[in-house]
Amino acid sequence: MSFRIVVLAKQVPDTHNVGADAMNADGTVNRSALPVVFNPEDLKALEMALQVKDRMPGATVTVITMGPPRAGEIIKDALNRGADDGFVLSDARFAGADTLATSYALSQAIRQMGRVDLIFGGRQAIDGDTAQVGPQVAEKLDMPQITYAEELLDVDAGGISVRRRLERGIECVKAKLPVLVTVTSAAADCRYPNAHRMLRRAKDEVRMVNADGIGADMDRLGLKGSPTKVKQIVNVVLSHKESVVIEPTEAALGELSATLIKAHIL
Amino acid sequence: MNNVLVYCELSEKNTIADISLELCTKGRQLATRLGCRLQAAVLGSQVGEAAASLYPYGVDDVFLADDKRLSPYRNLPHFAVLSKLIQAQQPQIVLFGASSVGRDLAPRIASFLRCGLTADCTALEIGSHEDAKTGKTYDDILYQIRPAFGGNIIATIVCPETRPQMATVREGVMKKEVYDPAYKGTVIPVRLDASLDSADKAVEILSREIEEQKIDIKGAQIIVAGGYGMGSRENFQLLHRFAHLIGASVGATRAAVDAGFCESERQIGQTGVTVRPKLYIACGISGAVQHRAGMDQSAKIISINTDPDAPINAIADYTIVGDAMTVIPQFMACYKKNLK
Known part of the structure; x- marks a missing residue:
């Protein structure tokens, strides 16, 4: 019985390189104007999964993402780096999902795979920074969780031990399988894509799976299945090019601090 | 209920x-x-x-x-x-x-x-x-x-x-x-x-090493950073008081650390840590490129400096030309008043 590993990944807008046209006039995000990347911590999660695969002969790594068809790019990238399989959950019915609806869709997709021993995912995605989807998938699959993992210490058929990075220190833990592990940015960088794999798979189409393919309750998907609603969005992008000169007077400093408090910066 | x-x-x-x-x-x-x-x-x-x-x-x-x-x-x-x-x-x-x-x-x-x-x-x-x-x-x-x-x-x-x-x-x-x-x-x-x-x-805990409180400015949402222009370790205490008031962490430039104004864990820049807080308040920092590399992705930057032409001002959202030792207490007073 071979070891089955799942990696949860996301293609995200590169929020560290936000340009002037990143926001629409109505305050929504103009996703088409943003470069997209493999969420950095998900790449670290993929590396940890591949390290398990290295130590466990016959283990397979399946990468799952949810997003538009374009997100197939990261599946292809993951395959080139050493994953065995992967697919995109792509369907208009998934759109507008918050973390609860996202974790439901992902957990349903994992359920379809039958027995899974280990699930890895990045701690959080750089476009939301919520760190919620991992623990929520674990709960839905009734699996224990280890968050903030930074190094794989040991793994065998009986369990896994990892080192966790906390705010003020470290903790080494051991869990029985199956377990879900979320990986932080302090973990090892992902290995590079393999040229042979790239050439061999260059023309492969990435598999797309829709809502019917995961046996989902449609009411728990997408916007409909999302309890959180965005009431209001305020654009706070300020141009860095023009520096506002503030006089060191009580009136000017008072106004500055009031502005910052109002914008929730202070 | x-x-x-x-x-x-x-x-x-x-x-x-x-x-x-x-x-x-x-x-x-x-x-x-x-x-x-x-x-x-x-x-x-x-x-x-x-x-x-x-x-x-x-x-x-x-x-x-x-x-x-x-x-x-x-x-x-x-x-x-x-x-x-x-x-x-x-x-x-x-x-x-x-x-x-x-x-x-x-x-x-x-x-x-x-x-x-x-x-x-x-x-x-x-x-x-x-x-x-x-x-x-x-x-x-x-x-x-x-x-x-x-x-x-x-x-x-x-x-x-x-x-x-x-x-x-x-x-x-x-x-x-x-x-x-x-x-x-x-x-x-x-x-x-x-x-x-x-x-x-x-899940079993094999070992734990937790420090009671260690300096870690990487995750700070607000950073008050001081440079060589702060003048002394004593003057740096003002930055600590300011940071405490607004819930910030204190950072520093390499020059300030080298001069002994504060601990090296607080150093921001190419040879220190890289930070991306939502607000960065640079006090007495001229803005050498090595320092800017560690903080220029801050969402908002305020510069407090006596030199109107300090390079840091070019990337600052707000520039306050003045001595940090007098501007900061003024700002703290305004902040307290606005909170009420």
Whole structure:
């Protein structure tokens, strides 16, 4: 019985390189104007999964993402780096999902795979920074969780031990399988894509799976299945090019601090 | 009665963590506004004293779960106890710290209860909400306000239909304030059942090395940084006072560290740490390219410098030309006044 590993990944807008046209006039995000990347911590999660695969002969790594068809790019990238399989959950019915609806869709997709021993995912995605989807998938699959993992210490058929990075220190833990592990940015960088794999798979189409393919309750998907609603969005992008000169007077400093408090910066 | 519940974290010394006291302060305001009780959940081992220390923050009821298996924190034992408690009590709001504990526990609870959870809120308010589609109005809803998208937008999130409404808040974002030193609440012991036994077996802690408080400015939302222009270690103390007031961390340039103004852990720049806070206040920093490399992705930058042509000003959103030693006390006074 071979070891089955799942990696949860996301293609995200590169929020560290936000340009002037990143926001629409109505305050929504103009996703088409943003470069997209493999969420950095998900790449670290993929590396940890591949390290398990290295130590466990016959283990397979399946990468799952949810997003538009374009997100197939990261599946292809993951395959080139050493994953065995992967697919995109792509369907208009998934759109507008918050973390609860996202974790439901992902957990349903994992359920379809039958027995899974280990699930890895990045701690959080750089476009939301919520760190919620991992623990929520674990709960839905009734699996224990280890968050903030930074190094794989040991793994065998009986369990896994990892080192966790906390705010003020470290903790080494051991869990029985199956377990879900979320990986932080302090973990090892992902290995590079393999040229042979790239050439061999260059023309492969990435598999797309829709809502019917995961046996989902449609009411728990997408916007409909999302309890959180965005009431209001305020654009706070300020141009860095023009520096506002503030006089060191009580009136000017008072106004500055009031502005910052109002914008929730202070 | 649907109340406001704060999940309390414990420090290594088994006292209530600052983040939780900050949440109790905010929770007290929300409970008063909503006309309900403020409740706290304390899960740990030998935590009776810690529980009693919550009363001055305006906590009416402390749900106390005291068991060896609940200390130190592990996900499943705390999940087993807290999820049952919330199901039984049905609070309308539950608050968690956005710490490695709160961010580990809250999402699992939200998934179990199938309710909404907003991470890293910077403000929590009560207000009404009208659903644009159905036209239905909801009163006394929790506004969960947070920066999103790399700090480029501020979003107000609401959960009109599901309860409880849950949010996490980072340490230092809310103010910790004693509500009434003589305030008295009650302890309500939580009965533990067999679910804790199975939860106890899932994940085992092999070793733990936690430092009580170490300098780590990487995750700071606000940074007050000083350069060589601050002049002395004594003058640097002003930065610490300023940072304390606004909930910031203190950073420094290499020149300031080399001059002995502060610890090297605070050094920001190419040879120090890279930071991306939502606000960076550069005090007496000229802005060498090596320093800028470690902070130029800050969402907002304020420069306080006597030199109007300091290179830092080119990347600052706001430039205050003046001596940091006089500008900072002025700014602190204005800030205090504006908070009132």
